[in-house]
Amino acid sequence: MKKISLILTSILLMSALAACTSNSSTTEQPATTPTTENTGTGNPAATNPEATTPTEGATSTDPASTESASAQNAKIVANKKVVASMYQDVLNGHQADKIDMYLADDYKEHDPMIATGKEAFKTYIASFIKANPDYKVNVKGMIGQNDLVAVMNYPMANPDDPGQAAVDIFRVTDGKIVEHWNTVQSVTGASSMIQNLLPSASTTADVAATDKAIVASNAQFVSNFFNSFFVEHNTDAASGVVSESLVQHNVKMKDGIEPLVNNYLAQFRANPDSTATVVNMVAEGDMVLIQSQMKKNADDAGQSVVQIFRVENNEIAEMWMLSQDVPAKTVNENGMF
Known part of the structure; x- marks a missing residue:
């Protein structure tokens, strides 16, 4: 295995x-690829000669490379804008009717609690927002590469909810979200501890x-x-x-x-x-x-x-x-x- x-x-x-x-x-x-497996033998502080x-x-000094990097950055910025607008309008704006603007018709869902497909997502969000009218997602940062955008965030059902720490990963193609993965961890403890569970990054569509x-x-x-x-x-x-x-x-x-x-x-x-x-x-x-x-x-x-x-x-x-x-x-x- x-x-x-x-x-x-x-x-x-x-x-x-x-x-x-x-x-x-x-x-x-x-x-x-290590030649030996270390599951309890050897010195953890030993020098690793294979580490780079x-x-x-x-x-990047090649003009063609610079031009390509600029084009790639423009794509990442565009993808981030799609995701950021979806959070603003749909998740925080509670406008489920705007989902068509952001999700592709063949949208693929990996959240275990949501059925796959754009219409299924639309139905789920409308029902969820109705049951949780104070729902809000506090976005702590976004990073992007190629067609992926990762969003570090804290979703909260209401102001008194200790919330969850989450990372949502979206695949964006031709200006529409085509696939979504997420990892969500419930949080407890002081607010300062909760806020440290995720890194701070730019919340704008700019690329580092x-x-x-x-x-x-x-x-x-x-x-x-x-x-x-x-x-x-x-x-x-x-x-x-x-x-x-x-x-x-x-x-x-x-x-x-x-x-x-x-x-x-x-x-x-x-x-x-x-x-x-x-x-x-x-x-x-x-x-x-x-x-x-x-x-x-x-x-x-x-x-x-x-x-x-x-x-x-x-x-x-x-x-x-x-x-x-x-x-x-x-x-x-x-x-x-």
């Missing part, structure tokens, strides 16, 4: 990175000014780490890649590299057949977002897990994570992935 998961993950990661690196003047870095680092000062070469390098850097650490259970991969002073937003873990390594070392020992399969990947600016299906074993339905990594000074400096159990039954036939 683990080898199959690694193959699927590598294919998805390389596909997501291809368009990003096509506008880069840097050489694509190959994904690392983001390119410092990388720039970070050069495409650096974005591509960051994405490759994180994908290498994800493959080695989460897919192959090689906790040595954190050394030299994750900052010693890592800022951790997972409420179950403390800051620093050591708690991260120790936590997953225990998990991998307890679940040696666990797998992590990438579903979506979005990189913009200094952030790389990965949605994956994580399973303890072949019989486990698993969880939808969204991890967001911030890269700074050639290291993973900050991490966020949301998770949602995959239900035994879903309203639509598409499943969560």
Whole structure:
């Protein structure tokens, strides 16, 4: 199972990175595959010779590359505007009749509680808003890459609702939303703790000014780490890649590299057949977002897990994570992935 998961993950990661690196003047870095699996042996603080680092000062100097990057940015901006307007008009404006403006006729839904298709979504939203007239979504930020837009947000049924932390990922084609995935985690605790569950990013349709070469390098850097650490259970991969002073937003873990390594070392020992399969990947600016299906074993339905990594000074400096159990039954036939 683990080898199959690694193959699927590598294919998805390389596909997501291809368009990003096509506008880069840097050489694509190959994904690392550890020769030995670390599920409890070895020194977690040992140097990882296979780790690659983001390119410092990388720039796109080829005029054709610059033009292509500009065109790509324009597409991302347009996609973000579609998604942002849908939130404003439909989810926060409670205008279900405007759904036709934003969703494609062949809209595909992965939310386990909503049937697939534009008309089904329209029916669900109209009913939900009627039952929750004070419903509001507080958008904390958006990032986009290629045809995907990821929205970090806090939906609330009413002002007294502690709410949920959510990441919604939309695929946009020809100005219409054609597919949607989400991962939603209920939240408890102080409001300051809740607000730290997701990163802050621009809520406008602008694209971060970070050069495409650096974005591509960051994405490759994180994908290498994800493959080695989460897919192959090689906790040595954190050394030299994750900052010693890592800022951790997972409420179950403390800051620093050591708690991260120790936590997953225990998990991998307890679940040696666990797998992590990438579903979506979005990189913009200094952030790389990965949605994956994580399973303890072949019989486990698993969880939808969204991890967001911030890269700074050639290291993973900050991490966020949301998770949602995959239900035994879903309203639509598409499943969560």
